[in-house]
Structure formats: C-alpha cells, structure tokens
Amino acid sequence: MTRKKRRLYFVGAGMLALFAGAALVLTAFQDNLVFFYSPSDLQAKQVSADQRFRLGGMVEEGTVEKQGDTVRFKVTDYAASTPVTFTGILPDLFREGQGVVAEGKIGSDGVFVASEVLAKHDENYMPPEVADALARQDPAWKEKLGRSVEGVEPAKATN
Template structure:
C-alpha cells in the first residue's frame, strides 16, 4: 500500500468519525430540547404524547382543584385552555389569574401531566414566553417587557 493510499484512508476514516460524532451530539441535543407552547399553539400544532415540553399561560380563574397533593387546574392564553394535573407542592405564588409555566407531557386524554410548575416571582413579572403568547392572541394587558 502506498503512502498516498494510506493518507486517503486516514482522511476518509477521520471524516466518517466526525460525521458519527456530530450525529450523536445532535441526537442527544434533540432529546434534551424542551419546547415552549401556549394553549393556542398546542391546539394548532399538536404534540406527541411522549414529547416533553413547557406549557405557559395564565391559571384560569375558578379552575384550581386541590385533592391532597394532587392539583388540577387549567392553563389559558385567553383564547384556548388546557387541563393540567400536578402532583406535589406548588410554588407559594401559584394562584388563579397569574402567569405559570408547567413542564411535562400530554397523556392520552389530552390532559397535560406536569412534572414541574413555575409561578411568577412578583407582581411585575410575566414569563417572556407567556407574555409573547398573550400578545399573539391580542389579550395582553400588561406593560412592556
């Protein structure tokens, strides 16, 4: 085997190894990527049941029901709403009419099963994703972010 052929095989092998490494990185990145959806986005686009994502909007007035450690409520962007169930302790600032971002996935019945719930931290804050979703529906009443 000549030196040129050895170099050619080495270059081809290196490029192939680079493509395999890039593929592994991209696959891992996609598995860990969590998208944000508003209730209207969820109705329009639909999401696979196995896909984890974040759901954001306002906690619908009169929708919070607590049964021990299980809490059910509805998240709305004032155009559409999605039922949510969460097992665990909710943040102290969680209440009806306030901004919320929940992370989890849909079950077979269309209920969002949250594994994590985040509430706003003071009276002036609205999560940017929630504010943007409300602006898209024309329902945003707050100031500029």
C-alpha cells in the same frame, strides 16, 4: 500502498469519526430538548403523548381545584385553555390570574400532566415565552392583568 493513498484513508477515517461524533451529539440534544407551547399552539399542533414539553400562560380564574396533593387548573392564553393536573407542592407564588409554566406530558384524554410547575418570581415579571404567546393571541392582554409587566414591550399592531 502509496503515501497519497494512505493520506486519503486517514482523511476518510477522520471524516467518518467526525460525522459519527456529530450524530451522537445531535441525538443527545434531541433527547434533552423541551419545547414551549401555549394552549393555542397545542390546539393547532399535534403533540404525541410521550413528548415532554412546557405549557405556559395564565392560570385561569376560578379553575383551581385542590384534592389532597393533587391540583387541577386550567392554563389560558385568552384564546384557548388547557386543563392541567399536578401532584406535588406548588410554588408559593402560584395563584389564579398569574403567569405559570408547567413541564410535563399531555395525556390521552387531553389533560396536561405536569411533573413540575414554575410560577413567576415577582409581581412584575413574566417569562418571555409566555408574554410572546399571550401577545400573539390577544394584543390587549396586559390591560386584562391590570398592571404593567417588566421587560415586555407593548404589542404593535400589524397591518
């Protein structure tokens, strides 16, 4: 075997190892990737029942029902609502009319089964994903809250 052919084999083996490593890394990322959806996004897209994702929006007024450790409520972006069920301890700041992000899976009955519920950490903060989803659905959503929201620019009208 000549030096040129041997070098070609080493380069080929190196490229093969590089592609195999990249495929393993991408597979690992895919398993840990969690998407964010608003209730309107859920209605527009088909999400499989075994896919974990985050659902964000506002806790709809008058929908919180507690039965022991299980809490049922609806998350809205003022255009659509999604029912949510959660079993566990809710954050102290969880209440109706406030921003929430829930992580879990959608059931076959269309109810989102949350494994974790995150509430905003102070009165003037909202996760950027939730604010963007609300602004897409209703540019006047901040007026419905009756307060300013830190870090969120006013919605700009598009022509």
